Amino acid sequence: MNRAQVTDILLEIAVLLDLQGESTFKIRAYQNGARALETISEPLEVLVAEKRLGTIKGIGESLQQKITEMVTTGKLEYYDQLKAAVPPGLLEMLQIPSLGPKKVKAIHDNLGISTVADLEAACKAGRLSILDGFGARTEAKILEGIDYRRKYASKHLLVEAILVAEPILAALKNHPAVQRCSTAGSLRRLKEVIGDVDFVVSSQSPAEVIEFFVNQPGIVTVLAKGDTKSSVILPGGIQADLRVVSDQEYPYALAYFSGSKEHNIVMRHRAIQKGLRLSEYGLFRSAEETRDPALQVPCSSEEDIYKALDLPFITPELREDRGEFTAAEKGALPELISWDDLKGSLHNHTDWSDGQDSLETLAAALVQKGYSYWAVTDHSKAAFQAHGLDEARLKTQLAAVADINKRLEDSGISFRFLTGAEVDIVKTGLDFNDEILSQLDVVVASLHVASQDESENTQRLIAAAQNPYVHMLGHLSGRLLLRREPFKISQQAVIDACADTGTWLELNAQPSRFDLDWRLWVQNRGRGIKCSINCDAHSLVDVEYLRFGIGQARKAWLTKADVINTSNLNELRELLGVKRAKVG
Numbered sequence: 001m002n003r004a005q006v007t008d009i010l011l012e013i014a015v016l017l018d019l020q021g022e023s024t025f026k027i028r029a030y031q032n033g034a035r036a037l038e039t040i041s042e043p044l045e046v047l048v049a050e051k052r053l054g055t056i057k058g059i060g061e062s063l064q065q066k067i068t069e070m071v072t073t074g075k076l077e078y079y080d081q082l083k084a085a086v087p088p089g090l091l092e093m094l095q096i097p098s099l100g101p102k103k104v105k106a107i108h109d110n111l112g113i114s115t116v117a118d119l120e121a122a123c124k125a126g127r128l129s130i131l132d133g134f135g136a137r138t139e140a141k142i143l144e145g146i147d148y149r150r151k152y153a154s155k156h157l158l159v160e161a162i163l164v165a166e167p168i169l170a171a172l173k174n175h176p177a178v179q180r181c182s183t184a185g186s187l188r189r190l191k192e193v194i195g196d197v198d199f200v201v202s203s204q205s206p207a208e209v210i211e212f213f214v215n216q217p218g219i220v221t222v223l224a225k226g227d228t229k230s231s232v233i234l235p236g237g238i239q240a241d242l243r244v245v246s247d248q249e250y251p252y253a254l255a256y257f258s259g260s261k262e263h264n265i266v267m268r269h270r271a272i273q274k275g276l277r278l279s280e281y282g283l284f285r286s287a288e289e290t291r292d293p294a295l296q297v298p299c300s301s302e303e304d305i306y307k308a309l310d311l312p313f314i315t316p317e318l319r320e321d322r323g324e325f326t327a328a329e330k331g332a333l334p335e336l337i338s339w340d341d342l343k344g345s346l347h348n349h350t351d352w353s354d355g356q357d358s359l360e361t362l363a364a365a366l367v368q369k370g371y372s373y374w375a376v377t378d379h380s381k382a383a384f385q386a387h388g389l390d391e392a393r394l395k396t397q398l399a400a401v402a403d404i405n406k407r408l409e410d411s412g413i414s415f416r417f418l419t420g421a422e423v424d425i426v427k428t429g430l431d432f433n434d435e436i437l438s439q440l441d442v443v444v445a446s447l448h449v450a451s452q453d454e455s456e457n458t459q460r461l462i463a464a465a466q467n468p469y470v471h472m473l474g475h476l477s478g479r480l481l482l483r484r485e486p487f488k489i490s491q492q493a494v495i496d497a498c499a500d501t502g503t504w505l506e507l508n509a510q511p512s513r514f515d516l517d518w519r520l521w522v523q524n525r526g527r528g529i530k531c532s533i534n535c536d537a538h539s540l541v542d543v544e545y546l547r548f549g550i551g552q553a554r555k556a557w558l559t560k561a562d563v564i565n566t567s568n569l570n571e572l573r574e575l576l577g578v579k580r581a582k583v584g
Contacts, residue, residue, distance in 0.1 A: 509549025521556030
């Protein structure tokens with residue numbers, strides 16, 4: 001097992017122990033062990049082989065034995081026993097928003113409920129209201145959560161799909177019988193939520209490729225195995241479909257199966273207008289459907305297909321029929337932002353609040369990764385569950401940031417931390433007053449607790465945007481993909497306020513957020529609203545989320561000029577001062 005798989009199992013053991021009513025101390029031992037593994041820089045297998053797991057803070061003797069067993073054997077007997085002792089329906093119940101292990105245990109122990117179906121029936125019959133801590137409102141929220149899960153039962157987060165697809169894609173690329181290969185579908189277009197994973201491969205030996213594919217490590221179930229197509233279930237319940245075509249057909253199959261459906265319809269209609277027929281098999285000089293190779297318009301790549309239809313190449317992220325054809329015809333497709341353009345992130349957390357890493361640990365890692373700056377924006381005091389900072393602790397942190405920046409400067413290192421805070425937008429305004437905010441380099445204002453009143457929520461956000469010391473609004477909608485719907489907010493009204501006040505909007509790169517939604521960025525193009533792509537990091541692992549944020553920014557048609565944190569440090573400091581310069 002690799003580090004990610006071991007970490008996932010440790011976290012699941014913690015959940016299983018919670019369901020069994022084990023002590024908080026034992027549960028936290030596994031949670032802390034998982035977090036500790038997330039921070040290591042060396043390969044886990046090396047630490048195991050050299051018996052150095054004990055040097056990692058948070059990994060005791062018992063965990064060392066279990067981690068070693070997983071890495072060396074690929075399984076853990078203790079985990080298998082725990083899982084066998086817990087009805088599988090209880091783990092399904094945990095996927096329902098608002099239900100944690102303790103509530104699931106209470107429901108199971110007191111009512112004997114062990115399936116989602118039985119839970120739904122009990123809620124509708126009002127049976128949960130007899131339990132302490134439960135009532136009609138709780139039952140209603142559980143029913144709402146069940147409906148929500150049912151609605152998205154076959155959907156998966158983009159990052160989950162990428163993590164299981166990339167190793168398979170790499171294996172296919174290295175197979176001698178594979179000529180060309182790629183992911184396709186919504187994964188290739190970087191949709192924030194995907195249905196299944198599609199692979200398109202060209203080969204002269206399709207049976208050999210199919211056999212290789214269905215025997216990849218981690219395949220849970222083989223659903224179908226044909227001559228040129230196979231379907232399997234990957235970890236996490238994600239279905240993956242492989243299609244093997246000839247190399248001549250490959251460009252057309254890749255374009256067709258990449259989609260979107262709406263984009264493909266326009267492409268086919270455009271071909272018809274030119275007396276051509278476009279399908280997954282080719283582009284043909286024909287008024288009727290055909291696969292006659294004599295009528296084929298030769299195209300060796302997707303670029304050639306677009307060129308044959310008098311269009312420049314349209315990158316997969318933009319293929320949603322949301323203006324890409326009009327822009328292409330005008331020669332106005334944007335030069336999209338790229339990974340190398342980002343200089344840092346402006347919304348991040350440390351161990352001063354609910355982050356895992358110290359300033360010193362972060363500095364060492366971020367310098368190595370080549371970033372120029374990093375904003376320290378720990379939670380404000382209203383976020384008590386996240387150990388938010390009050391005014392006194394914030395001032396102490398400012399001194400700590402100044403000290404580490406001085407040490408970096410004395411060492412000749414150009415990287416710098418920026419001071420800041422993620423300030424809660426509470427009902428009475430902002431969690432810190434203007435005097436405090438004026439002392440910070442970066443202020444992110446976020447709504448974490450919303451009411452059921454759309455107008456009230458909207459006005460709170462607009463008021464925050466109007467504050468001259470607030471640089472940006474964080475994760476505007478508050479959505480958690482596949483888990484929680486957006487807050488009741490008029491997002492467009494808030495975006496309008498940001499345009500009027502020069503307040504930036506965050507593109508939160510946490511894969512469960514991707515907030516602000518790329519569709520709203522596309523809808524508001526040309527209004528001069530600046531974006532900050534932030535990883536909202538709570539650990540060093542989260543830094544890698546910036547990669548996914550870039551993907552969403554590209555999908556949102558954003559260029560380097562649209563994104564604040566493509567600026568160098570001096571430019572950024574000037575931009576941070578623009579809104580404040582208007583005060584007074």
